[in-house]
Amino acid sequence: MSAATAAAEPTADTGTRASAPVALRRAAARVATGIGVMWAAATVAYVVLHAMPGKIEDILVGDQTYPGAQEAVAAEWGLDRPPLVQYLDYLWRLAHGDLGTSYAMRQQVASVVGDQLWPTVQLTLAAAAVAVGLALAVAVGTAGRARPLRALASVAELVATSMPVYWLGILLLMVFSFGLGWFPLTADSGVASLVLPAVTLGLPMAGLLSQVLRESLEATLEQPFITTVRARGVGETLVRLRHALRHALAPVINLGGWMIGNLLGGAVITETVFGRPGLGAVTLTAVTNKDVPVVLAVVLLAAFAYVVISTLVDIVNLLIDPRLRTR
């Protein structure tokens, strides 16, 4: 960025006085909050696990009914220890990635979830990319433009945010897989099989993001510094992409981070629509089998993703908005 541009934009101006220690302290505070959220989530999960009707040793014993079976299992799993010891032990093991044992599958939850993690992560990342890309394109293209264009965009956004993801998925399958045959029906044919699920999961998020981003962009385009930039003869596209977007992004980044953290919920449904492997199938089976440890593991994983993303978002905010660094 040239010196002239820096002087024209208020944030870049104050940014020269940013002090690194303040930024570091803010980032550290953010990480501490994240750890606090994870601890709270883990504790709630522990309480839920023990609040389930029926004793855990009974569930673990299952159909085996020899005398003393319950006691043996309780001793093996450490369920005979005082609750506080069990709780601390649980936190300790959780911190080391041990998520407990599945009731239904009799194996480590970490390996059950781990096996199915990658397809879901792929889907979520692809959906986030679709959402952010579409929202940027639509918002930058339509903000402050002619009234019919904006009206068209806001109707499209309303429809995108109102559609149930499972119906959107069905429509896309109907048109592009059965109708036109552009995309495969099977879930295991590489990138091509990722396109429709990613669009399905990403489109509603794109609708909401682009709504908020356009409002923010329109407010920014009214700012005096934009007039200054225009007065220097900078073209409209460059004004939007290089000058207005950076300011308009700040309020949208938080919303975007929260939505990406929440994509995991929609991913469960999207995977079912497309018959994709992943955490969706794992969670659904676990819910029908009352396999509490597995459901809790997925919920904790969601909380973890949320914490990581919102921490990253705050750090990105510190980077793009120098004003935050000086406070």
Added chain:
Amino acid sequence: MTTRRGPLRHTPTALCAALIAVLLLAAAFPGLFGAADPLRSSMPESLQAPSARHWFGTDLLGRDVFARVVHGARYSLLLGVAAMLISLVLGLLTGVLAGLSGRAADEAVARALDVVSAFPGVLLAMLVVVFTGPGVLNIAVAIGVSGVPKFARVIRAQTRSVRDAAYVTHAVVQGRGRGWILARHIAPNVLVAVPVIATIDIGTSIVAVSGLSFLGLGPQPPVPEWGVMLSEGRDILRTAWWAGLFPGLAMTVTVIAFTVVGRRLQLLLEGRTP
């Protein structure tokens, strides 16, 4: 249309309000729409495309899709409204109590709400279903409970801004009792926001509840609920596009109608701040 600044003076809003009226009619008196029996199957008529006889075609068992969509309005609306009411009542209690209590308690509730919003709503609802088991009412409870934080946050913020408003300070200075202030100032000004968030949330709740029934956790076939129908429609997509198209269309139109009316109410409400 009246000349006053009413909520219906805006054409799209009026249209959406009319749509909601039609939906309520369909939910209350499905017979009015000339719909056949949604459960009557007729194998010779299986998988027929839309025609004058079957407007929306027939499904795998030869049931009339139009009849099922019309009768489905009752299930989807009832479940969505029930879930919304559960979120609303619990969120109202939490939000008002937090907003009126001391700094420490309020801060604790706010943090707790932050933690809960770290979880995707669908997963929270599925966790509730683990406890309650699948079922028609259970999924409404699950979605209702998972929606409490969003209501509680709005209500808490509203309560705090009303509490700190000049007219409340004025009433305190005048020596009014707590009960009088609560009934006269706080309750009406907090409650004024409720119809707006409730209306907007009905759409969201309908989609969320039907999502759980799409996953097979709610009402079971042959119930003509839109989520169940979409799940059945998904399996016969190759041969019968109509079975997957119309229930989702009905749901999307419903959500749009509630959202548009809700947003209009919000715009009208924003004119008056607490």
